[in-house]
Amino acid sequence: MAAIKTIGVLTSGGDAPGMNAAIRAVTRSAIYNGFKVKGIYRGYKGLVEDEIVDFKAHNVSNIIHHGGTILKTARCKEFMTVEGRRRAYENIQRHGIDALVVIGGDGSLSGARQFASEYDLPIVGLPGTIDNDLSGTDHTIGYDTALNTIMWCVDRIRDTASSHERLFFIEVMGRESGFLALNGAIATGAEAAIIPEISTEVDQLSELIESGFRHSKTSSIVLVAESPITGGAMGLAERVHKEYPQYDVRVTILGHLQRGGSPTAQDRILASRMGAAAIDALLEGQRNIMIGDDDERIVYVPFTKAIRRDKPIDRDLLDLLRRLSI
Ligand code: ADP
Numbered sequence: 001m002a003a004i005k006t007i008g009v010l011t012s013g014g015d016a017p018g019m020n021a022a023i024r025a026v027t028r029s030a031i032y033n034g035f036k037v038k039g040i041y042r043g044y045k046g047l048v049e050d051e052i053v054d055f056k057a058h059n060v061s062n063i064i065h066h067g068g069t070i071l072k073t074a075r076c077k078e079f080m081t082v083e084g085r086r087r088a089y090e091n092i093q094r095h096g097i098d099a100l101v102v103i104g105g106d107g108s109l110s111g112a113r114q115f116a117s118e119y120d121l122p123i124v125g126l127p128g129t130i131d132n133d134l135s136g137t138d139h140t141i142g143y144d145t146a147l148n149t150i151m152w153c154v155d156r157i158r159d160t161a162s163s164h165e166r167l168f169f170i171e172v173m174g175r176e177s178g179f180l181a182l183n184g185a186i187a188t189g190a191e192a193a194i195i196p197e198i199s200t201e202v203d204q205l206s207e208l209i210e211s212g213f214r215h216s217k218t219s220s221i222v223l224v225a226e227s228p229i230t231g232g233a234m235g236l237a238e239r240v241h242k243e244y245p246q247y248d249v250r251v252t253i254l255g256h257l258q259r260g261g262s263p264t265a266q267d268r269i270l271a272s273r274m275g276a277a278a279i280d281a282l283l284e285g286q287r288n289i290m291i292g293d294d295d296e297r298i299v300y301v302p303f304t305k306a307i308r309r310d311k312p313i314d315r316d317l318l319d320l321l322r323r324l325s326i
Contacts, residue, residue, distance in 0.1 A: 006038060006097050007035050007036070007101060008040050008047075008095070008097040008101070009039060009100075009101045010039075010041075010101075012102060012103070012104035013075065013107050013108040013129070014104075014129060014259070015073045015259055016105075016129050016140070016143075017142045017263040018141040018145060019069040019141065020063040020064060020068070020069055020263075020271075021063075021272055022103050022141055022272075022275045023275070024063055024064055025274070025275025026126075027055050027059065028057055031057050035279070037056075038052050038053065038054060039052070039054075040071065041053070041071055042076075043072075044108075044111055046072075047088040048091070052095050065268075068260070073104070079115075085114070085115055089119045092119075098121070098122075099121065100122070101125075101278045102126070103125070103128040104126075106133065106134055109125045109134070112125050112303060113303035113307065116287065122282060124281050124289060125290035125306065126275065126290070126291055127141060127290055130145070130259060131180065132177065132311075133176055133177040133179065134290065134301075135301070135306055136290065136299065136302075136305050137291075137294070138292075138295070139266075139270055141274065143179065145262075146259070147183055149257060149258050149260070150180060150184040150254060151184065151187045154188040154223070157221065157252055161221055166248045167219070167240065168221045168250050168251075169251050170224065170254065171224045171225075171226050171233035171253040172224070172258060174195070175225075176227065176309060177196065177313070178193060178195025178196055179313065181194065181224060182223075182314075182317055184223050185222075185223040186324075188221065190222060190223050191220040191222050191325045192222045192223075192322075193223045193224075193225070194208075198318070199229045205236055205239055224236060226253070233253060237251045273293075274291045278291055286300055290303060
């Protein structure tokens, strides 16, 4: 393998707060170690369509506190094709890029794995997603900020909920995973969390209502992971109308609110550590790995493991939620 001189960096898929801190850390750490850096706009789309520019240390000034991503992000159908990836590789060669750092979720890392299997290019991934659903890392960049945003929103809904004696379903993100719903429920003192991991095991709605729910309470808040598996907040509200019409049910969908905002200290620090670790990994000759954190330590996680979609939720937290909501 030829020595690396120039490193390309891109953000891809759903944006997450802290991506800017990650871009900054990758760029500055690469320059610190004597590499050149190319910023690639709009994820894989910018790679296919040649939106690639030189990045210097000053290009990443004053961005650590901003949500979103200065490199923009996109979804790119062409990159799913052999021809699209060929064009991407031609642009990589044209710009003299000899290693890539991809910041994104499981789709983006699946794309990175596919690309790395076809071309001789070292790629290191950073877990950038609010869902926390990548395996091999305790936390993903953006998760802590999204959790804090959910907490902020639910606290406000609680004020109105307790004035009216209602059942509130609050839908949070998490198509395949209940990390935001479960941890958000604990942080806000919610009654329950309805999450995809448990949906195949029990009917969480009837369990909730039949467990004596609301007996001693003026109002109840339930966090629901937005997922076809749970039925989402709207689907559950429809069921309540039909099956338990005695309840006055309301739905709030937090939606894109959860992606925005200035990253928390925890996300900025995580992104900074992981961004620098990506460059360390390339210096060590690593490739096709995602940077993860395991009990505060940086670890290297093979792409195949990171995207396996088997990250378990902490069942003790479910039990804690049940115990604290009596
Ligand atoms: P996220 O990274 O947030 O999960 P997506 O699932 O939308 O986001 O994936 C982002 C992009 O990654 C897609 O638009 C596509 O360009 C690329 N991608 C995803 N899966 C693959 C794959 N199996 N092969 C090639 N590219 C892929």
